[in-house]
Amino acid sequence: GDSVTQMEGPVTLSEEAFLTINCTYTATGYPSLFWYVQYPGEGLQLLLKATKADDKGSNKGFEATYRKETTSFHLEKGSVQVSDSAVYFCALSYNTDKLIFGTGTRLQVFP
């Protein structure tokens, strides 16, 4: 069945470092892809999304490109801040919009 695989965390970075969180997926069709973020003590929030191959989602300095050839949707940010410390979830869905999530990657950014 469909699934999402994320790199294990925690990812520990210094402020202003470059961030990559890997996400790959297995899908029987052509899903939309998402990154959700969960800040400490808060609910899940949509960070960005891409609905078809080669689309790039972006928000708050984060970017991810839908790569059909490598079945990947890696999250990147050029310069992280302490406030970016959170758990990041990669997810996919089809037009029924049930989300299938990865296990999450915790990011810790230190000043």
Added chain:
Amino acid sequence: EAGVAQSPRYKIIEKRQSVAFWCNPISGHATLYWYQQILGQGPKLLIQFQNNGVVDDSQLPKDRFSAERLKGVDSTLKIQPAKLEDSAVYLCASSLLWEATYEQYFGPGTRLTVT
């Protein structure tokens, strides 16, 4: 605009007891979801409603879990009897329409501990 509301935020019960969670979606959102998030895992869909009808409950353990969405607005998720493995955060989400292009908005969750 008010977000998705859930209550209680925390609940501790003993195994074999029953528990109920409540969710109030964003006004006007037709689709409502309940997810279970076990520690260290991503959320997993339990049940999805479109208005007051069930769209997908394939992963709901129906021998102990039940959910309803009366009048297509608020929803209640119940567990009876609870097991230790039900310890998790239960997330409610809602979206405007039944299409992938519409964002799902999540509530803060209810953290259930079964002892």
